[in-house]
Amino acid sequence: MRRRLMANNEEHHDASKSMRLKKSLKGFFSKKEMTKNFRLIDKSIVLITTLLVVIGLISVFSATMYGNPISAITTQSLSVVIGVTIIGIMLVVPFELFKNIRLILLMMTILIVLLGYTLATQESVWGATSWFLVLGVSFQPSEFVKVIGILVISWLIKYYDREVILTKRKLPNWINVNNAAIASLVISWFLILLQPDLGMLIILTVTLGLIFLLTKGSLKWNVIAYSVVFVGYLLLTIIGRQFGDWLVSKDFHMFERIASFIDPFRYSSDSGYQIIQGLMAFSRGGWFGMGLGEGVSKQGALPVIESDYILANIAEELGLIGVLVVVGLLFSLIVIIYQRAAASTELYRKSVLIGVASLLLVQSVINIGGVVSILPLTGVTLPFISYGGTSMIAMLSAIGLALRMIVEEGKEPNINLVYSKQKGE
Template sequence: MLKKMFQLYDYSIVVTVLLLGLFGVVMVYSSSMVIAVSHYEYDANFFFIKQRMWFILSSMVFFITMILPYRIYFKLFKIIAMGSIGMLILVYLVGHTANNAQSWIAIGGFRLQPGEFVKIGVIIYLAAIFSKKQKYIDDFGTAVIPPLVFTIIIFTLVFFQPDLGTAVLIAMIAVIMTLSSGMNMKNVMKLLGLGALALVILIPSAGKLLSDEQLSRFGAAYDPFADPQDSGMQLINSYIAIAEGGITGLGLGNSVQKTGFLPESHTDFIMAIISEELGIFGVGFVILCLSYIVLKGFMLARKCDDSFGSLLAIGISAMIGVQACVNLGALTGLLPVTGVPLPFVSYGGSSMLALMASTGILVNISMFNNYRKQKLSLDEIAA
């Protein structure tokens, strides 16, 4: 029985995720060696060793969530929702501040970013609550307002850390999942109206809600040369890295921008270094892998015969896809820099752990969906 279930896994997703993670470990080493030498007692392996450790740990979590039946999260969704709010409150009480944001919890020598795990919590909660309310999904007050309130609470707690990037990601994931919940067009229009009203109220207050640094990022995204030595420096050097890489790149390890010109070269802007060193082939490999995972997830959601599993697959796929788009948009100047890492590739243990765990859930949904369909086919033949 167990052997048969293992034959039903979609190993193409497994291989793609592991290849992307391994590629990320290599590129973190290449993009961080200079900054590691200059900041961490001449140890060029500092970031590489940490990222390798997180990759191994995340791979273990990936295989655990791949095997663990995804329906268990439906039973625990209330605990997960309360735990998500609790983690964010804990950040305010004992959080560690880094890069002007109190978004971390320090445990021993490690730092975890609860916001990365809260994204999964929001996905599980929304998938569970919408699947429970399918019979009356068109009742706006009962089916839509409770998850909307929960999302607003989470968004607010993350936004005021301040972590604008994660807050925006959570909002976009929630919007995609809500629109995919099966509600009628009347409720969709009500939600769009509420969203427009919120923007009308919040946009005039942006100067008070956002810090000077956050506001400067909006200007730098669309006119980086107005302040090339400060707010526009990252984007300008990202452009240079992309232009220098061309089609074939300068070769692995040969980036010039990582030698002190491009800040955060191993985190938010790692794709610029990939472009510089490996050219369009390296960039294409990452985009194809990410696109494959996202498209497989959405295809699974469409084929899944369980509303909870379908919404869970939509949420996980949306998280990976939106996060990749926001990251790539920032390094190309299409979007402001918000500190959002490139999925599976950028340096960061919390992001890697959360993404691997969620993708393992996606693989598990695929396996159970295949199992149910195969069992149904055998029953039909027997009949």
């Protein structure tokens, strides 16, 4: 009986959803609604993100000044403009669109097609087939899989049980939205594995795993998951130390990185070269750096310094103080979003906020860990700082998601459950 009542309620909910969407669309350009949304924006998130983007633009210009800085800064600035535009759109479109699983799966399907196209037609760059050119600019579909994946897993966490009940009344068990959502995650994960893009794979897996653990996972499952990560890291270090020569001899990019992060000086002329140059950049920078634009690593010693090694350039030119400022801003942003998630009163919004914070956390840790040689190099960018148009747009889109979830939280009525005995309330 309870299940039938739940199903009937959900059917009524679905029937009224289109009416609410039509009503929302009518108010799409409502000045009052737009003003309200922008008034509820989390100013601290906007401020920190802006500071990080500005630091990133300056760092990219400095890192590419011996190459083509105008082209690099133009591309990066255009990506910022596109990302900010996406944030603006996210703040004014009807909120129902963010929970529309058909729209979410449509976007995921497009990304899966682009992943397949990239894998089938493009050549390997730095050990992975992850990019293709659009109007002469490289585009990496997997960057957006991380963002849309957050929406997919958040939807599953919120609505999985409801769909199971409704499906049993309407369709065969294998035909349901739940299976389509899960399949989209599995297929995209598998295509990224085939590229192979180890860094992106780890980010996607750990981010989605953290969303589930922090919303649905019991203490037991959290302990198991974190123990697996710890044991996995220990095994990685043991394998790299004991079988490093064998891994390097296989001439496989991923294996070389596992071997070189343990002892880069052992492979100083090959896979360990970039790590050593990065550590030397940190050493030259000292506390206060050599001065903005005065670094020497970008003159050719450290390949692609503007991308995954941008932190080494900051360390060399602005010193440890500069690094601490960047890392401090990043982790302040992450903590703030986690705090907003903890205060959220609705499961879907909470899941999305956890996803955005976890994405920033995992990607930052992997990038910084690779630069200082406590993790294997994976080629992932430092959020908002590294050169990379697709990465910048994806990260700003993730911030847009977080801001919109917080805006919707701000619209929830505050219910005061504290009663005053004196006033008899």
